[in-house]
Amino acid sequence: MDKIIELKNVSFVYDTQEEQKPALRNVSLDVRRGEFLAVIGHNGSGKSTLAKLLNAILLPTEGQVLVEGMDTADEDLVYEIRRRVGMVFQNPDNQIVATIVEDDVAFGPENLGVPPAEIRQRVDDALRAVGMYEFRGAEPHKLSGGQKQRVAVAGVIAMRTDCIIFDESTAMIDPKGRREVLETAKRLCREMGITVVMITHFMEEAVQADRVVVLDSGRVAAEGVPSEVFADSALLRRTGLELPFAAKLAGKIRTAGVPLPDGLLTPDSVADALFAAAQEAEVI
Amino acid sequence: MAELEVRSLTHRYGAKHMPQVTAVKDVSLRVQAGELLGVIGHTGSGKSTLIQHFNGLLTPTSGEVLLDGENIFRDKQATRAARFRVGLCFQYPEYQLFEETVYKDIAFGPRNMQLPQDEIDRRVRRAAQFVELPDALLEKSPFDLSGGEKRRAAIAGVLAMEPEILVLDEPTAGLDPKGRETILSLVADYRRQTGSTVILVSHSMEDIARLATKALVMNRGEVALYGTVDEVFSQGERLVAMGLDVPAVTRIFLSLRERGLPVRTDVYTLEQGAAEYLRLFGKGARA
Numbered sequence: 001m002d003k004i005i006e007l008k009n010v011s012f013v014y015d016t017q018e019e020q021k022p023a024l025r026n027v028s029l030d031v032r033r034g035e036f037l038a039v040i041g042h043n044g045s046g047k048s049t050l051a052k053l054l055n056a057i058l059l060p061t062e063g064q065v066l067v068e069g070m071d072t073a074d075e076d077l078v079y080e081i082r083r084r085v086g087m088v089f090q091n092p093d094n095q096i097v098a099t100i101v102e103d104d105v106a107f108g109p110e111n112l113g114v115p116p117a118e119i120r121q122r123v124d125d126a127l128r129a130v131g132m133y134e135f136r137g138a139e140p141h142k143l144s145g146g147q148k149q150r151v152a153v154a155g156v157i158a159m160r161t162d163c164i165i166f167d168e169s170t171a172m173i174d175p176k177g178r179r180e181v182l183e184t185a186k187r188l189c190r191e192m193g194i195t196v197v198m199i200t201h202f203m204e205e206a207v208q209a210d211r212v213v214v215l216d217s218g219r220v221a222a223e224g225v226p227s228e229v230f231a232d233s234a235l236l237r238r239t240g241l242e243l244p245f246a247a248k249l250a251g252k253i254r255t256a257g258v259p260l261p262d263g264l265l266t267p268d269s270v271a272d273a274l275f276a277a278a279q280e281a282e283v284i
Numbered sequence: 285m286a287e288l289e290v291r292s293l294t295h296r297y298g299a300k301h302m303p304q305v306t307a308v309k310d311v312s313l314r315v316q317a318g319e320l321l322g323v324i325g326h327t328g329s330g331k332s333t334l335i336q337h338f339n340g341l342l343t344p345t346s347g348e349v350l351l352d353g354e355n356i357f358r359d360k361q362a363t364r365a366a367r368f369r370v371g372l373c374f375q376y377p378e379y380q381l382f383e384e385t386v387y388k389d390i391a392f393g394p395r396n397m398q399l400p401q402d403e404i405d406r407r408v409r410r411a412a413q414f415v416e417l418p419d420a421l422l423e424k425s426p427f428d429l430s431g432g433e434k435r436r437a438a439i440a441g442v443l444a445m446e447p448e449i450l451v452l453d454e455p456t457a458g459l460d461p462k463g464r465e466t467i468l469s470l471v472a473d474y475r476r477q478t479g480s481t482v483i484l485v486s487h488s489m490e491d492i493a494r495l496a497t498k499a500l501v502m503n504r505g506e507v508a509l510y511g512t513v514d515e516v517f518s519q520g521e522r523l524v525a526m527g528l529d530v531p532a533v534t535r536i537f538l539s540l541r542e543r544g545l546p547v548r549t550d551v552y553t554l555e556q557g558a559a560e561y562l563r564l565f566g567k568g569a570r571a
Contacts, residue, residue: 258565
């Protein structure tokens with residue numbers, strides 16, 4: 001299996017004047033090339049710290065983070081690492097630097113010293129990939145939250161990164177914007193082979209990933225495909241996480257004696273299963 | 285306790301001779317004392333602009349806001365009184381913490397109300413207790429608190445004014461499931477214990493379906509739907525047409541109906557959903 005990022009026994013301690021707060025404790029984890037990985041956990045579980053370790057914004061207190069084999073602690077490699085792993089942050093208003101959408105997307109490749117003609121091409125490609133091409137001449141502050149986040153994503157992919165980290169990038173935007181960002185992330189992963197690491201509070205987003213990692217008190221509490229992870233109700237309770245509503249509905253109906261398959265997590269899969277069960281029982 | 289009434293309220297942004305945007309257009313509604321009103325709408329639907337009139341923070345271009353029948357824009361005094369009776373908590377209120385200590389921050393509102401010192405102290409401690417901030421945190425700088433604690437400290441600042449109408453603009457945005465639950469249950473407790481009205485702006489249809497007594501749907505600056513939660517969520521198809529989210533349970537039943545199952549689509553809670561589906565099987569009793 002091809003690993004794009006490897007965490008080896010990583011611990012991270014926030015060193016403040018008053019206290020030493022461990023945020024991650026001995027975490028070992030791989031991000032596989034081309035996968036859509038969701039990282040969930042309650043506030044303070046260490047997931048944002050984890051995100052910032054993946055492209056050398058933070059360096060581990062102990063252990064190693066390797067991006068395509070490069071150690072993030074090696075200062076000479078930071079530039080190379082950031083070219084491969086880009087990050088989209090939480091607040092859509094804090095990460096746009098230019099006054100016109102296309103200038104903002106060009107900012108990254110300009111800094112990489114890409115020739116102007118190629119920058120033009122990359123910017124256009126990137127804006128098309130996130131569905132924002134028609135807004136290329138717009139002023140970013142006039143865009144919705146979801147649109148701003150998609151511009152930020154375009155800025156990352158214009159650098160031709162292999163991996164994008166979404167650090168709670170959907171937390172501050174409305175449901176419509178959230179759907180836009182999630183669909184964009186899924187498309188980039190499926191169609192362009194970009195590895196996506198989605199740090200999120202929303203279980204509805206996590207259930208759509210290929211793989212889920214649950215963090216709790218700085219440790220990996222579980223990892224696996226969504227249908228496995230969300231089947232473990234004791235784990236969810238212990239880590240303060242919730243089943244998506246659709247899954248809860250399926251659970252209730254199953255308990256009442258209607259045979260439904262396991263691992264139903266999304267509204268679509270639950271609707272399919274409920275329809276099939278009704279047909280099976282010939283109630284229509 | 286106060287009854288809130290809005291009469292033909294219109295709000296336009298933009299200076300004279302400049303292109304103007306009508307953010308709120310001819311809105312009329314009445315909110316009875318003690319209700320928990322959920323407000324739903326897209327970003328840009330006018331909901332945040334609307335609620336900022338409730339305590340006189342924004343002045344309408346035309347129309348009135350009445351508290352117990354009195355126009356809060358009648359004169360300065362009336363507006364000032366409204367500001368204390370209607371507590372407004374913005375989105376991401378923790379960005380507005382500014383004092384040296386959490387105590388002083390929570391005390392800011394009551395101090396502006398020119399209450400006596402011991403009353404201020406009583407209110408600060410009560411509000412802090414309400415949002416479960418331990419005493420030890422009161423002397424800390426607000427900037428040393430965790431994200432969830434900051435949010436609760438900011439809400440305590442509004443509660444300390446003991447408003448008869450508490451207006452919260454997306455109080456759970458950006459919080460994890462546990463944090464969301466904590467905030468929502470303390471808001472519900474405040475309403476239960478004081479009999480105050482709560483107006484809650486939220487993107488979570490599930491939360492509104494579960495907690496609210498009434499729901500208001502704003503669309504393009506106008507009232508699209510206003511009624512009991514039952515009345516509003518029974519219009520699932522209209523909500524979807526407006527591009528709004530509907531509760532996951534409603535979405536599932538809309539889909540089942542589309543495929544020809546004879547189910548109702550006005551269901552929005554888990555219990556209703558399970559019961560309605562099991563009805564097909566004649567299993568009402570077993571559920």
